[in-house]
Amino acid sequence: MPTPLELASLLVAIPSVNPMGGQGEGPEFFEERLTDALIGLLRDWGIPHEVHSVAPRRANVLARFEADPGRPTLLWEVHQDTVPTEGMTIAPFRPEVRDGRLFGRGACDVKGGMAAMLSAFERLARERPARAANVVLACTCDEEATQLGVRDLVRLWGDDRGRSRLLADPPAAALIAEPTNLDVVVAHKGATRWAIRTTGRACHSSDPSRGINAIYRMAKVLAALEACAAKLPSSRPAHPLCGPATLSVGRIRGGQSVNIVPDECEIEVDRRSIPGEDPAQVRDELMAAVRDSVDFEVEAGAPWIAASPLGDEQNGPLAERLLAAIQPIAGVRRKLGVAYGTDASTIAAAGVPSVVFGPGSIAQAHTVDEWLPIAELDAAAEILFHLAADR
Numbered sequence: 001m002p003t004p005l006e007l008a009s010l011l012v013a014i015p016s017v018n019p020m021g022g023q024g025e026g027p028e029f030f031e032e033r034l035t036d037a038l039i040g041l042l043r044d045w046g047i048p049h050e051v052h053s054v055a056p057r058r059a060n061v062l063a064r065f066e067a068d069p070g071r072p073t074l075l076w077e078v079h080q081d082t083v084p085t086e087g088m089t090i091a092p093f094r095p096e097v098r099d100g101r102l103f104g105r106g107a108c109d110v111k112g113g114m115a116a117m118l119s120a121f122e123r124l125a126r127e128r129p130a131r132a133a134n135v136v137l138a139c140t141c142d143e144e145a146t147q148l149g150v151r152d153l154v155r156l157w158g159d160d161r162g163r164s165r166l167l168a169d170p171p172a173a174a175l176i177a178e179p180t181n182l183d184v185v186v187a188h189k190g191a192t193r194w195a196i197r198t199t200g201r202a203c204h205s206s207d208p209s210r211g212i213n214a215i216y217r218m219a220k221v222l223a224a225l226e227a228c229a230a231k232l233p234s235s236r237p238a239h240p241l242c243g244p245a246t247l248s249v250g251r252i253r254g255g256q257s258v259n260i261v262p263d264e265c266e267i268e269v270d271r272r273s274i275p276g277e278d279p280a281q282v283r284d285e286l287m288a289a290v291r292d293s294v295d296f297e298v299e300a301g302a303p304w305i306a307a308s309p310l311g312d313e314q315n316g317p318l319a320e321r322l323l324a325a326i327q328p329i330a331g332v333r334r335k336l337g338v339a340y341g342t343d344a345s346t347i348a349a350a351g352v353p354s355v356v357f358g359p360g361s362i363a364q365a366h367t368v369d370e371w372l373p374i375a376e377l378d379a380a381a382e383i384l385f386h387l388a389a390d391r
Contacts, residue, residue: 001119001122001123001126002119003119003378004115004116004119004377004378004380004381005097005102005115005374005377005378007114007115007118007119008095008102008107008111008112008114008115008372008377009095009097009102009104010037010115011034011037011106011111011114011115012093012095012102012104012105012106012107012111013093013094013095013104014033014034014037014093015027015028015029015033015034015082015092015093015105016030016031016033016034016080016081016082016106017029017030017081017082017083017084017085017105018030018081018082018083018084018142018143018144018145019084019145020083020084020144020145021145021146021304024057028085028093029057030056030057030058030081030141031057031058031059031080031081031141031142032057032058032059034080035051035059035061035080035139035141038061038080038139039051039061041118041122042061042063045122045125045126046125047063047064047065047121047122047125048063048064048066048166049061049062049063049064049166050062050063050164050165050166052152052153052156052163052164054141054142054148054149054152055141055142055148058141058142058148058149059141060138060139060140060141060149060152060153061080061138061139062136062137062138062139062164062166062167063121063136063137063166064134064135064136064137064166064167065121065124065125065132065134065135065136065137065388066134067124067128067129067132067133067134067135068134069134071132071133071134071391072133072134072171072172072173072391073133073134073135073136073167073169073171073172074133074134074135074136074171074172074173074174074175074387074388075135075136075138075167075171075173075174075175075347075352076117076121076135076136076137076138076174076175076177076384077138077140077150077153077174077175077176077177077343077344077347078110078113078114078117078137078138078139078140078176078177079110079139079140079141079142079143079144079149079150079177079343080114080139080140080141080149081141081142081143081144081145082105082106082109082111082144083105083109083144083366085105087368088105088368088369088370089368089369090103090104090368090369090370091104092104092105093105095107097374100373100374100375101371101372101373101374102371102372102374102377103369103370103371104370104371105370106370107360107370107371107372108179108360108361108364108365108367108370108371108372109178109179109360109362109364109365109366109370110177110178110179110358110365112179112358112359112360112372112376112377112380113177113178113179113358113359113360113380114139114177115377115381116177116358116359116377116380116381116384117137117177117381117384118137119381119385120381120382120384120385120388121135121137121384123381123385124385124388124389127389129388129389129390131389131390131391132388132389132391133172133388133391135388136166136167136171138153138167140152140153140343143342143343145305146304146305147305147307147343147346149343150343150346150347151346153167153347154346154347154349154350156168157169157170157171157350158350170350170351170352171352172352172353173315173318173352173353173354174344174347174348174352174353174354174355175318175322175354175355175356175357175384175387176342176343176344176347176354176355176356176357177356177357177358178340178342178356178357178358178362179358179359179360179361179362179364179365179372180336180338180356180357180358180360180362181359181360181361181376182326182330182333182357182358182359182376182379182380182383183333183334183335183336183357184319184322184323184326184333184334184335184336184355184356184357185310185335185336185337185338185342185344185355185356185357186241186310186312186315186316186319186335186336186337186355186356187239187241187242187275187309187310187311187312187336187337187338188242188309188310188337188338188339188340188341188342188344188345188356189242189243189245189246189272189273189274189309189338189339189340189341190272190273190274190277190279190306190307190308190309190310190341190345191270191271191272191273191279191305191306191307191341192270192271192273192279192280192282192283192303192305192306192307193268193269193270193271193303193304193305194268194269194283194300194301194302194303194304195266195267195268195269195300195301196218196221196266196267196268196269196287196290196298196299196300196301197264197265197266197298197299197300197301198214198215198217198218198221198264198265198266198296198298198299199214199217199263199264199297199299200212200213200214200216200217200261200262200263200264200265201261201263202256202260202261202262202263203260203261204259204260204261205258205259205260205261206259208261210261211261211263212261212263213261213262214254214255214262214263214264214265215254215255215262215265217265217294217296218252218254218265218266218267220293220294221267221290221293221294221298222249222267223293224289224290224293224294225247225249225269225286225290227293228247228286228289228290229246229247229248232244232245232246232247233245233246236274236277238274239274239275239276239309239337240337241312241335241336241337242274242275242309242337242338242339243274243337243339244274245271245272245273245274245277245282246271246272246339247269247270247271247272247286248269248270248272249267249268249269249270250268250269250270251267251268252265252266252267252268253265253266253267254266269286271283271286272339272341273308273309274309275309275310275311275312276309276311277309279303279306279307279308279309280303280306283300283303283306287300307341307345307346308345308346308348308349309341309345310341310342310344310345310348310354310356311348312335312337314348314353315348315353315354315355317353318353318354318355319335319355321387322355322357322383322387323335325383325386325387325390326383328386329379329382329383329386330376330379330383338356338362340362342356344356357380357383358380359372359373359376359377359379359380360372360373360376360377
């Protein structure tokens, strides 16, 4: 059977780039090629699996190891997609091993974690440990942009119960693969993202007094947002593990030509919520503050993502079990909170205690020379196997 490194190299070599809202033209975009490869592996291993179409060229792949119907079921979830490759200083889809590291797009985020799960899963199915839990492996799509995959996944034991024969009931607990350096993430921030638009009246730039400059209006909105961002961390108690709530403006677009007074300008906002905040309310709260600061109409689009934070109120026993599985293999590790978001919060919001775990560092995710320590990859595969085998 392939080693974790061989699996990770195979996965890295198959492009599965998330177009992040763009058109995604070309074979490197979307997850369909990786989905086909996963189906092929599971078929070769003789493991029951399902494919759930989520969007064109995008699907979730589920597989199940059944130890005993009366035992609890663990969900292992990992996303198939990667961020784009622009600016990379290494060949993104040509996996390279050197200095104890695997290089390539997705090596760290999160095909290394996927390889560890696949390796442990195949070993469970082959060795069938006497005390093992049932395990469902879910390889989902579109984590990096709008989380279509995990939202479809949780409906399998919710609104669409009965659509899956492998995950017909809620799992007892879930482990989500992300790079954590083999620590256990028990809490993280949520993210709400939406567009803000200002409008004006176009005219020739030789006489701008005849128009209304939408970019000038947006400058006032940006000043209001900058003031909100400065006040936000002290406006509510920081979470002891995740830190304070934050706000950032990441994109701006406006105008047609330098000689036309612009009649439209748009920005995109990223608001990170902390456990205890409602991601559906943070947009309205912020827009009220902006509108109080300007004397013109400001349009706010609906959020294209409103991912909940992950709290640590329900996942303590799972975290302790995982830490106990980690220690003999990789030494003492910690329970942590982090600022980035994961699919864990969506699964937890669907009633399943969830933690985040995997090889590699978040500092290497999305980088121009993305890499993964091979020693952590091997350790993660061993840890996952023993977590499920010694329930």
